[in-house]
Structures are given as C-alpha cells and as structure tokens.
Amino acid sequence: RALRLSTERLRSLVVHPRSARDRARGVQRVTAGAATTFGELWRAVPPFVPFCAPSESRCITLGGALASNVYSRASARGGLLAEHVTGFSLATPAGRVLRCAPDENAPLFAAVPGGLGALGVADEITLELRDTSTIRxxxxxxxxxxxxxxxxxxxxxxGLDDTEWHLGRYALVHGDASRAGAxxxxxxxxxxxxxxxxxxxxxxxxxxxxxxxxxxxxxxxxxxxxxxxxxxxxxxxxxxxxxxxxxxxxxxxxxxxxxxxxxxxxxxxxxxxGRSPSLPLAQQAFVVPDGALPRFLYAVGSTLRRFAGVAKRVVLQDVLRLPASAALMAPAWPSAGAWIYTLSIPINIAQRARVEAALRAVARVAWHSARARVHLLKAVFCDDELLREMWRPQLEQLAALRREHDPAALIDSALLGRLLPRGPQRHTSTVMSRRRG
Structure with missing residues (x-):
C-alpha cells in the first residue's frame, strides 16, 4: 500500500527585510512553504514577481515549481526557477530534514530543482523575486x-543578442513545419x-x-x-x-x-x-541542440505528414533560448546552447489516441535525426526506453543521489517509474498539493 504525504498545509510566507545589496540588485527575498502559489506571492509582495513564472502559473505551487524547475518566455534572460532559489529545506524518506544551499548539501541543491521529487519533499523554499515597479x-x-x-x-x-527586444523571439508556424513558412x-x-x-x-x-x-x-x-x-x-x-x-x-x-x-x-x-477560443491541446516540448533547429523542423514535418488526419493544424510555438543552469536536471545541462520548442496539437476525445501516437513518432524521429530530447515539464509522449536514453547522463547522477538519500526507493511516481528503477512494492508517493503543481 502507498503512503500519501500531502504538503497542502505548508503555506507559510516570510518576507525578509531588504538589505542594501538586495536593493541594489532590485530583489526581494522571501521564504515560503511548498504549497504557496505564484499568485499568492504576487499578491503578498507587489511589485515583486518571479520572472521565471510560466504562463498558466497563478495556481502552481512553489513545491511543484521547484520539482519541475519551471521556465517561462522570460527565461532566456532571467533563467529557470533554480537560478532564483537561494536555499530550501528537504525532508528525506529517512526522516531527516536537510538544509540545501550552494554551500550546504550542494549536490542536493543542484539535483532537487527539476528532480521530480525523487530525493524528498522541499517544505520551505527561499527565493529572490524581481522588482517590477518600472515595468507595466x-x-x-x-x-x-x-x-x-x-x-x-x-x-x-x-535575436539572441538583441538588447532592445530582450524577451527574445518566438514563432507560429504555418502548415507543414518542414516546408511552409512562419x-x-x-x-x-x-x-x-x-x-x-x-x-x-x-x-x-x-x-x-x-x-x-x-x-x-x-x-x-x-x-x-x-x-x-x-x-x-x-x-x-x-x-x-x-x-x-x-x-x-x-x-x-x-x-x-x-x-x-x-x-x-x-x-x-x-x-x-464556430467554437470557443479555449481549446484542449496536446503539448510536448522538445529540447533542440543549437544548430539543429532546421533538422528538427524537417523531422517534425515529415513525421506529421503520416498523421494528416490528426488535426487540421499543428502549432509549433514558444521557441525559447535555454539559459545556462547549474541544476542537474536542467534541459540544457551542462551548458547553454539549446532551444525549447513546444509542439501543440488541438485535439478532441476521439482523436486522443492518434494524437499521442503522432507525438510518440515525432519524439523518435526528432531524437535520432536532431538529438532533440523530450522535455520532462510538459506531457511526455515517448517510449520509456527512449526517454531514458535521452536523459541518461543526468539520470545516472540523479540515481546515485537517490541511492544515498532514498536507498529503498520509497518515493515513486508515474514519471519517476519511467525514468528510474522502481522501488519495493511498498512505497511513498508525494502529493505536492491538490492545486496545480
């Protein structure tokens, strides 16, 4: 039987006094519980906001955001969530609470962001919010x-070095990605x-x-x-x-x-x-190496032509330049030089199985032709063996830390079970909150 741990009541919020250095850097430090949401942070300490907050993020909890190491369209300049976090407390399956920071339990500090909760539950998170008083x-x-x-x-x-249009560029592709324009x-x-x-x-x-x-x-x-x-x-x-x-x-x-x-x-x-603008979408994000974007687009276009009946259109959107990150599970690890490209397909219930099959096919072709990995933050339509191959170097290090801090592999989830060997039959699954995240 599984033991479910809820962090829903971890809703503390401490706003730290601003030091002279904080003021000079335009930041506000806060320490918040894992169930605190981005929206609650926005309301509590205006005009400060985490610039790494993704769209559709008002109800995402900090615990879930840290476990996913979320990004946004501002991340090309502002970094992923991990670059805004200065420390957190981690409750491990062994019953220990470890303080993690750049100079304290540094391997855990690097591995927990984006680690999908594999190493424990972060119950308090300290992060820096950015001053938006001059931005409307x-x-x-x-x-x-x-x-x-x-x-x-x-x-x-x-657009990478465009200092005026500093949030970067994105594209909406017309028709077949391998042939049409954008x-x-x-x-x-x-x-x-x-x-x-x-x-x-x-x-x-x-x-x-x-x-x-x-x-x-x-x-x-x-x-x-x-x-x-x-x-x-x-x-x-x-x-x-x-x-x-x-x-x-x-x-x-x-x-x-x-x-x-x-x-x-x-x-x-x-x-x-004849329909509402709010449409159900199947979305899968890909991490595309620098210089491989044309090959990725050709791979996507040629593959989706085999699934012409899936949808009237396929959207390739939100092309984001990935920043360098010290986080172990960062999509561009161990250095910058990659893009996130999100593939979206409008779907209905009758199409779902075929849409998922199309995305699985795209994942295979994109990996073998352009070394484009499926990003773990969105839906993961990909064969398990291929997914592990894509993330193998990072998963090996994450597995080593897991053996140290959770040797019985008590923490489990659907995605962790696909990425890392499953633990014993009796396990603990973490529940970040009933809210999104």
Missing part, C-alpha cells in the same frame, strides 16, 4: 514572415501602457483594430485558420499585454461565458470559427 507591460511586435525551416532558424538565432514575433518589457486601449478580457491592447486583432490571433492561434492568421499578423504590427496577464496568461484567457460576452474580439472569433 510586455510589448510584442510581428517581426517577419519566413518561407522555410532554414530561414526560420536563422531569424530566431538573429510568423516570427519578438517581445520586450515596457514601462507604460500609454497609447493603447483595452480591447477585452484577454486583456489585449492595440493602437488600432488591426493591432488588437493581431493580439487575439497570436494568443488564440489554434482556433484561427492559417489564412486569417497570416492576414492578421502582418509584419510591423504591435500589441501589448499587461505584465500580470503576460506572466499569468492563462487566467486572462477567454474561458467563461461572462468574459466571452464582454469581448467583442472574442465574439467575432467564435462567429468565424
């Missing part, structure tokens, strides 16, 4: 249209919303109807046909998200009837497409 919004611009996978890869790489966008932080009008509960801001429409199309891409998207996303158009809505984007998504009724843009979209 995130501005995006439709930069260019590309006509091939090679041109897309070149356009994305050109719309490339870029983003940056803004200090004001001046000159923009709120166009609905997304909320979206544009200086014209065309720019407001571009905002809706960019965020609701799976619900928009390619022809309409290409018409709306013209190079040079700009739109803005308020910082909170960009950071916690899913909470601003048009999902309720009340919100839908308030949004003229959303009502018009439903009138054209």
């Amino acid at each position: 919004a995130v501005g995006s611009e439709v930069l260019a249209r590309t006509r091939s996978a090679d041109e897309l890869a070149s356009s994305l790489a050109e 719309t490339v966008l870029r983003s940056r932080y803004l200090g004001a919303l001046a000159g923009f009008e709120d166009c609905g509960p997304m909320p979206g801001h544009g200086r014209s109807v065309a720019e407001s429409a571009a905002h809706v199309v960019a965020h609701l891409w799976p619900a928009v046909c390619d022809t309409a998207a290409r018409a709306a996303l013209r190079p040079g158009l700009r739109f803005v998200d308020r910082l909170e809505d960009f950071t916690f984007f899913q909470d601003a998504y048009v999902t309720s009837r009340r919100a839908l009724a308030r949004s003229r843009a959303a009502r018009a979209l439903v009138g054209v497409t």
